[in-house]
Amino acid sequence: MLYNIILVIDILVALGLIATVLLQSGRSAGISGAIAGGAEAIFGKKKGLDTFLNKVSAVLAGLFLLLTLILSVF
Secondary structure (H helix, E strand, O other), X not given: OHHHHHHHHHHHHHHHHHHHHHHOOOOOOHHXXXXXXXXXXXXXXXXXXXXXXXXXXXHHXXXXXXXXXXXXXX
């Protein structure tokens, strides 16, 4: 019973981790990166959402690691 509960929580954490990683802004590259870099220099970089998603993904990664280790012990 406890194994199934931890497994469901682990799956939900994994899905949340995937979502937060996909929502983060990627590293700009190429011509579009040059345009975006110029826009950031003029308008400023939006730090709020990126910082929040970085922290959430770090917490979810730690939870995923811990829950997966617990499941491997069971």
